[in-house]
Amino acid sequence: MFWPDLASSHYAKKTLDWLTEQNIPFVPKKDNPPDIPQARLIEDFWSVLKRKVYEKGWEAQNEQQLIGRIKQKLEKVDILVVQSIILKVRHVLRQIEDNGSLSVKVYPSDPNSDEIFWTEGYGQLTKEGKNQLYELGQYLRRRYRKLLGDKYSPNKVYCRSTDTDRTLMSAQATLASLFPPDAGEIWNEDILWQPIPVHTVPGKYDFIIHHAASCSKYQAKLKNYMNTSPEVQQIYARYAHQFSYWSKMIGKKIETIFDIFFLSLPYWAEKAMESNGIMEYISQFSLQIEAATPQLARCKSSFLIKEILEHFTQKINKTLKPDRVFWLYSAHDLNIAHLLKSLGLFKLHFPCYGSSLHFELYKTNDNEHYFQLFYRQSNEEKPLPLSIPKCGEICHIDQFYAAYRAIIPSDFEKECS
Incomplete structure (x- = not known):
């Protein structure tokens, strides 16, 4: 063949x-x-x-x-x-x-392009990446130790990852430092580590965090947005010369914004990739496209938002079983970009490796509940709460539902059929 x-x-x-x-x-x-x-x-x-x-x-x-x-x-x-x-x-x-x-x-x-140049293989977690995620676990331990306690319990913690090697490994690296075994949990004196379950489903069935599940309605909406968005069309018109030049350099025609993916930096790409340059702008712009409108966000990032809010609601109503306090989702830079874009918070940038979004539920002395959203980039110890449009830094769940009703989906089959 x-x-x-x-x-x-x-x-x-x-x-x-x-x-x-x-x-x-x-x-x-x-x-x-x-x-x-x-x-x-x-x-x-x-x-x-x-x-x-x-x-x-x-x-x-x-x-x-x-x-x-x-x-x-x-x-x-x-x-x-x-x-x-x-x-x-x-x-x-x-x-x-x-x-x-x-x-x-x-x-x-x-x-x-040959995989022999990639020590760990295409798309795999590097040694530096493992260290970054291990550091994230240490940070989470410092931030949530009072909530989590010193010992891992499946009744308190649930971890889910996309079905991708590097995100599964990222979850494991994070959990290794988040829950190092104490004296009573050590099972091998030579290994100060304990296995903690990481849950996943095949990508083609994952509509919560992987978005590889087939959704024909979403694809139609995305195609319509790409064909009618003034911002997208402006990029094609303004940078037509650059697209033509880059196509010549890579030996393949660049037809859409999504084709701007480069792994190495030969001389021509070093110039194109300069800070605040054209390629950086287009690449950063492309991160937000798949959640650029409420209709797109509803079928993309909002299934995760809905799941988080449902956990909060069940926690408030004391109907959550098991009564967990911590969910960890190991996913991708696109998940962060799409979620921020869905809430009107995305500013053009590349999410750092090991960055994290934190949805935190609080209860006041008056028995009222609200949540806050934090975005930790790099090694920030105390990220500030984000001000969610139409909701603010302190956001009540009812207030959020009222403000973002347009992006909250029903079930997957109804949204995508």
């Missing part, structure tokens, strides 16, 4: 006729998704071959010389490398089936 990339030449009539004459089965263009280059064998193979062809700074003087060089280097590609590329595809496709397209995206001319 020939699985080409989406270069127009690969689907030209002459090419398709030749494949048919040679009895070579191929993936039809309509079945060849544009956003999963990591899954295509050809992408990895091109990367290996390209390094061999241009090793030691070699340059072709003409087309025939290049063709000869490619043929020469093709014969020297290790068969074990090819077999490794083939074996990896099944795993990648299964991951895409469960979670949607991979969050790390590469482009044809990316010098670091």
Whole structure:
């Protein structure tokens, strides 16, 4: 089976006729998704071959010389490398089936597109990331120790993660420092750690925090927004020249704002990625798009908001069972951006790794309840409460429901069918 990339030449009539004459089965263009280059064998193979062809700074003087060089280097590609590329595809496709397209995206001319350049693998949690999440757990312990106590209890704490390797690992790193075992919980003298459950569901069924669940109504609303939003159209018009230039540099046409994903910084990208530059602006703007209107927010981030408010309401009414005091959601930068945008609080920025949003429920001496929202970025010890539009820094649940009725969804099936 020939699985080409989406270069127009690969689907030209002459090419398709030749494949048919040679009895070579191929993936039809309509079945060849544009956003999963990591899954295509050809992408990895091109990367290996390209390094061999241009090793030691070699340059072709003409087309025939290049063709000869490619043929020469093709014969020297290790068969074990090819077999490794083939074996990896099944795993990648299964991951895409469960979670949607991979969050790390590469482009044809990316010098670091081969997974061998990624010590932990595509989209995995790095050593620095593990430390950042471990530090977050220490912070949560300092902030909520009186509420949580010193020992972990499933009747007090519930942790949920998206079904993605790095968020599951992030949750584990955070919980490791949030609940280090005390003397009575140590089960191995050599390991000062205790296992704590992290719950998840496959991405295609997760509409609370992963958003990979199929929602046709949402996709229609998003498409309409992208086609009619003055802000989006202004970006396309104002930066058409840059889009054309970047497309040339990456070897793939940039068609939408969502295509602005870069993993490495060759000379042209370093200039484009300068602080407060065009690419930074477009990338930051893209974070908010999927929750840019109440209709979009209602089908995206608001299922999580609804779940949090339901927990608060049950807690106030003393109907929460188990009567937990702490929910931890391990998710993505997009979750933070979408939630802030839904509440009218998003300002263009990239959420820091290990940043966190805190919904906190309080009870006054008069037995009244309210909640506050905090956004901790970097290593802030005492983040200030955010002033929620139409609600303020101190927000009563009834007041919130009245102000944000337009974004609070019913159930998933009704919202998406």
